[in-house]
Amino acid sequence: xxxxxxxxxxxxxxxxxxxxxxxxxxxxxxxxxxxxxxxxxxxxxxxxxxxxxxxxxxxxxxxxxxxxxxxxxxxxxxxxxxxxxxxxxxxxxxxxxxxxxxxxxxxxxxxxxxxxxxxxxxxxxxxxxxxxxxxxxxxxxxxxxxxxxxxxxxxxxxxxxxxxxxxxxxxxxxxxxxxxxxxxxxxxxxxxxxxxxxxxxxxxxxxxxxxxxxxxxxxxxxxxxxxxxxxxxxxxxxxxxxxxxxxxxxxxxxxxxxxxxxxxxxxxxxxxxxxxxxxxxxxxxxxxxxxxxxxxxxxxxxxxxxxxxxxxxx
Numbered sequence: 001x002x003x004x005x006x007x008x009x010x011x012x013x014x015x016x017x018x019x020x021x022x023x024x025x026x027x028x029x030x031x032x033x034x035x036x037x038x039x040x041x042x043x044x045x046x047x048x049x050x051x052x053x054x055x056x057x058x059x060x061x062x063x064x065x066x067x068x069x070x071x072x073x074x075x076x077x078x079x080x081x082x083x084x085x086x087x088x089x090x091x092x093x094x095x096x097x098x099x100x101x102x103x104x105x106x107x108x109x110x111x112x113x114x115x116x117x118x119x120x121x122x123x124x125x126x127x128x129x130x131x132x133x134x135x136x137x138x139x140x141x142x143x144x145x146x147x148x149x150x151x152x153x154x155x156x157x158x159x160x161x162x163x164x165x166x167x168x169x170x171x172x173x174x175x176x177x178x179x180x181x182x183x184x185x186x187x188x189x190x191x192x193x194x195x196x197x198x199x200x201x202x203x204x205x206x207x208x209x210x211x212x213x214x215x216x217x218x219x220x221x222x223x224x225x226x227x228x229x230x231x232x233x234x235x236x237x238x239x240x241x242x243x244x245x246x247x248x249x250x251x252x253x254x255x256x257x258x259x260x261x262x263x264x265x266x267x268x269x270x271x272x273x274x275x276x277x278x279x280x281x282x283x284x285x286x287x288x289x290x291x292x293x294x295x296x297x298x299x300x301x302x303x304x305x306x307x308x309x310x311x312x313x314x
Contacts, residue, residue: 003100004291005060009049012295015063017288023104025075030107032087033072034311036120037064037098039291040127044298055093063291064097064309065090067105068113068123078107086113088270090126090261098123099291101312111267116274124156124282124306129269131259132160132212135236136168139255140210144169147208151200151225152215153189154180156306157238159281161212162187167277173208175200175215179304187279204228211235213244226252282308 001022006014025031043063045051071085081087087110091097096104113122135157136142142165150161153174165172166188174189181192193203195215207230213222219242226235226245234253237244244254272278283305286294290309297303 001101002288003062004288005062005099006047007060009047009052009059012044012047012292012299014047015292015295017292020100022102025073025078025104027076028078028107029075029104030071030078030081030087030110031073031075032067032069032098032103032105032110034067034069034098034101034103036068036123036285036311037309038066038123038127039294039298039303039307039309040065041298042093042127043097044295047295057094062096062099062103064099065093066123066126067091067098067103068119068121069098069103069312070119071110072102075107081107081110086119087111088113088122088126088266089263090130090259090266092261098311099288099309101288109261109263111263111270114270114273114280116276117280120285120308120310121280121282122270123308124280125269125273126261126266127259128156128306129160129278130262130265131157131238131257132164133265133269134259134262135212135238135257136161136164136210139236139257140212140234142168142170142210145171146210147171147173147206148210148212149200149204149208149225149228150174150189151195151211151213151217153184153187153192155214156281158214159183159187160278161214162189163278164272167272170210173204183281201225201228207233209233213237213239215239226254282306284308285310 089110154176173191175195176184223245231250246254284307
């Protein structure tokens with residue numbers, strides 16, 4: 001079978017499109033025939049060797065945290081899944097990823113794929129959808145009638161965060177560039193701040209209950225976001241190289257988000273997709289053989305929107 005792997009850390013040139021042996025599932029594992037995976041910035045960080053401390057991987061390593069595909073074989077002790085089931089999942093960070101025609105997956109991380117979008121497009125949902133869900137609800141405790149600021153709403157996580165916050169009955173203030181402002185509005189943002197021309201903190205007219213920071217801002221900008229949070233609120237930060245700011249005097253918490261795989265939460269997201277409450281956005285679809293070029297484009301800052309990588313039969 002074909003896979004994209006890297007045998008050494010480095011620039012995108014270390015990625016190889018090559019033949020590898022088809023894996024055999026062990027106890028508790030499922031072999032999935034991959035329809036698609038997607039590109040996430042964390043893939044580039046792991047490939048470059050920047051995550052060896054928190055996310056050690058065994059070389060050679062196959063990137064791709066998202067998987068959408070069809071159950072192909074079951075290991076011993078697997079219940080609730082059958083060969084032919086269409087599934088999606090967010091793969092464990094240190095395991096081999098889904099940039100391969102077949103992969104082994106722990107059975108408990110899989111959930112039935114949405115039926116309202118093509119199976120390959122469903123690969124655009126798991127990691128970014130779970131990041132938005134966990135930021136807003138696990139850590140932000142967002143509730144009906146509250147106000148949330150999504151800083152960096154024009155990206156893939158931001159798109160889901162705006163949609164989920166509106167679904168939850170919140171008032172959404174979102175930052176976006178002019179290029180993505182209309183899409184952010186279409187996702188349901190009540191207010192859109194152009195972060196390229198306005199001071200975000202100064203543009204927030206009323207305090208918010210939750211700040212979700214998705215943007216690679218300077219440390220002083222991140223710290224300033226805590227000032228727009230009302231007492232008892234929270235700043236949830238996904239830029240893990242900077243600690244989230246807090247304000248003990250006002251009871252403002254700072255939370256650094258490390259997304260985790262959660263099949264039950266992913267099933268809820270799938271339900272929202274099939275119910276018409278959550279849109280899966282795909283900017284581009286590229287074949288697996290072009291994944292090295294995709295990493296190069298990302299390194300050059302030439303990627304916009306969510307890119308799905310088509311693998312088997314897609």
